[in-house]
Amino acid sequence: MKNILFTIALLISYTSVYSQCNLTLRSNSPSSKLLKGSNSSYINTKLDLERLQLKKVFDVEFRIEYYPGNVAFAGPNCESSSCDGTIGLGVNLLEKLHNQEKEGGVWMILAILSHEAAHIFQYKNNLKFENTVQQEIHADFIAGWYMGKLMEDYKAMYDFSNSSSEAYNKMQDKLESISIFKQNLRMFFGSLGDSNYSSIDHHGNYITRSMAIHKGMKSYTGWAQPINTITGESRDYKKLLITHGKSDASDLIKEYNH
Numbered sequence: 379m380k381n382i383l384f385t386i387a388l389l390i391s392y393t394s395v396y397s398q399c400n401l402t403l404r405s406n407s408p409s410s411k412l413l414k415g416s417n418s419s420y421i422n423t424k425l426d427l428e429r430l431q432l433k434k435v436f437d438v439e440f441r442i443e444y445y446p447g448n449v450a451f452a453g454p455n456c457e458s459s460s461c462d463g464t465i466g467l468g469v470n471l472l473e474k475l476h477n478q479e480k481e482g483g484v485w486m487i488l489a490i491l492s493h494e495a496a497h498i499f500q501y502k503n504n505l506k507f508e509n510t511v512q513q514e515i516h517a518d519f520i521a522g523w524y525m526g527k528l529m530e531d532y533k534a535m536y537d538f539s540n541s542s543s544e545a546y547n548k549m550q551d552k553l554e555s556i557s558i559f560k561q562n563l564r565m566f567f568g569s570l571g572d573s574n575y576s577s578i579d580h581h582g583n584y585i586t587r588s589m590a591i592h593k594g595m596k597s598y599t600g601w602a603q604p605i606n607t608i609t610g611e612s613r614d615y616k617k618l619l620i621t622h623g624k625s626d627a628s629d630l631i632k633e634y635n636h
C-alpha cells in the first residue's frame with residue numbers, strides 16, 4: 379500500500395513536467411545544449427549498458443544524447459552509417475525519477491529508454507502505421523516485452539527455490555517487488571497517456587497505454603517468449619513483435635482508446 383501511495387505521489391509530480399516522447403526527423407546537428415550525461419554516473423552507466431543489451435536483443439544500434447529538461451525522443455538519423463538512430467533523453471527527467479525512488483525509478487528510466495529504442499526498431503524495419511497512436515502503442519507494447527524480459531532476468535538471479543528457507547524468503551521478497559514494479563510501470567505508462575484524441579501528438583489514453591505495457595510484459599512469458607518452453611524451440615520474437623505486436627496495438631486502440 380505504501381508503495382502504491384508513493385507511486386501515485388511520484389506520478390502526479392512527474393507527469394506535470396514530462397513532455398511526450400517526440401518522434402523527430404531532425405538531424406543531429408551539434409547542439410550547444412548537448413550534455414555529457416546526467417549527474418548520476420550510475421544512471422549514465424546503466425543506460426549505456428542497456429543500450430548494448432537493446433542492440434543485442436533488437437538488432438538496433440543507436441546513440442544516446444543527453445539534453446537539459448524533461449524530453450525523450452527518438453529519431454532515425456545518426457552520424458555514422460552503421461547506426462540506426464538517435465535517442466535523446468532529458469537529464470532532469472532522469473534525475474527526478476532516480477532521486478525520488480532509487481530502484482523503482484531505474485525501472486521507469488529503462489522503460490523510457492526501451493520505448494524509444496522500440497521506435498528505432500520500427501524505423502529500422504520500415505514499419506508503417508496508420509497513425510501516431512498506433513506507432514506509440516506499438517512502441518509501448520515492445521517496451522513492455524523488453525521490461526518483461528528484464529524482470530524475468532532479474533527474477534532468475536534470485537532463483538533460490540532449492541536453497542535454505544532464508545534464501546527462499548528472499549526470493550519471495552523479490553517476486554513481490556517484481557509484481558510491484560510491474561504495477562508501477564502500468565500506472566506510469568498510463569499516466570503518460572492523454573485524451574487529446576484529435577491532436578497529432580496524441581499517444582493513447584491512460585488505459586490504452588497501461589494495457590499496452592501490460593500486454594507487452596505478459597507476451598514475454600507467453601506467445602513472444604524467445605524460447606518456446608513446451609517444445610524448446612526458439613521463436614523469431616522480433617518478427618512476432620512486428621506482426622502480432624502491430625495488430626495487438628490496433629486491437630487495444632479499438633477497445634480502449636476513446
Ligand SMILES: [Zn+2]
Nearest residue numbers: 399400514517
Ligand atoms: Zn514514443
